Amino acid sequence: MMTSTKLFVRRLLKDPLMLGAVAVLGVLCLLALVAAVVPFAGNPTEIKGMRLSPPSAEYPLGTDSIGRSLLPRLLEGIGVTLVISAVAVLITAVVSTAVGVVAGYAGGWTREIILRVVDVFYAFPAIVLAILVAAVAGPGRPAAIAAIVLVTAPLMVRMIAVQAANVAYRDFVTSARISGVRLPVILVRHVLSGVAGTLAVQVTYALAVGILVEGGLSFLGYGAQLPESSLGLLVQEGVVYMTAAPWMLFAPVAALVASILSITIVGDTLRDRLEPREVRSLT
């Protein structure tokens, strides 16, 4: 008999939209990774040619305002943006899972206090909160990571707390309590496995939001700092020369849209596949 995990993976592989999204993401990650290890497209900081040269055989995406080839800068930018977002979302996932599981399982006042604190952060518009954090912490990668964590954690804590509360009242958790199974074991073995689907979906959405926030912060000068590039930084440079050299804007925007869109599609597909399974009765 096929296990539910194998069945789940098989169904995902039959979804062309999901496959396309995974392929786009895979290509972006692979290009960024390879470029970081072997600079096949050239050195992103080296001034090589004329300022604002249009795309050509020598410079496939053209050059920037001081004559650096845009292709290596874009690949570096994709890598920097993805790494900042991924590290931030990893921190968000760990913190939100711990806090959300405790809030959901404990219930009562513990849950109320945690969720009201979360509401305070949730009430801030994301970009305002991100700018506030970056302004306090100072521009750079740590500020961008902290800002993404603060922007993405409230929703993730809330979603995980709701799901953990659902799982906490299920008979298999009560049976484990009656059997004398220790609380940490119950939380890890039963509650955590019960929120895994919600966590997977929320992580993908948080990743998309993370890329957007990193882009926004770098665009405003609070994120990645020159000479390093990131997608937000490249978009900001592209906007300055939008009329004279539109290719400077086109490539980073396309990469930003492609990565956010594909991550969102992966998240939507995971949600459709994982969350109805929790309430199914006839499937």
Added chain:
Amino acid sequence: MSDVLDMRAVGIHLGRGKGRREVLRDVTLRIAPGETLGLIGSSGSGKTTAGRIALGLLRPDSGTATVCGTPYRRSRREHAGKVQAVLQSPQWSFNPRRRLGDSIIEPLGVVDRGLDRMARKERCAALLVQVGLLPVHAERYPHELSGGQRQRAAIARALITEPEFVVFDEAVSALDVAVQQKVLRLIRKLQDTHGFGALFISHDLAAVRVASDRIAVMLAGEIVEQGAPGEVLDHPEHAYTRRLIETL
């Protein structure tokens, strides 16, 4: 040998603020080893709350609840393995992401640390056979079994630690009549073999009659009548019991 359940004058309030209300009042229940007490009453009468107190999941505001000769303390480990339960929902009686066998042997991890994994699996296989399933079912996931099979597996999990006291909370209510009768006969047979005392909570009078040695009737958080099934169900003394029998 002491009673497996000795609840004396138990009272409890539940809810907060204006919603706080008295759910149990002066409830006294005793169950001897090997005996089954059926607890009946309409929805909201306090049956499940009484069961939760008997399992140590709730603490009474007044009165005492002693299980297997010991009152519940903050840590449940003193009663680990002695008290088990078969609960209402066949759909959620097992963690959907774990194989049945792993869930069934879980209580052994608390009480019998001397047993290695192979010995636990062997005990699990033997119990699965006793409840009318196959050893191979241990490798299956819950969604691969029917509701009746899952409830049988839940009984196997409850009995794996050889408990002295088992609470069946609406354990057969979600099953169809034919499967219900099979599971009830199984419970009686296992009780003869294992000798555990049981609290059988149900709103199904036919099921309670088959499963119980004595019956207690609950109305608005109080026990209004207790006795042998023949006395209570065929010659009810309390007006509420008569009404309950007519309604159900």
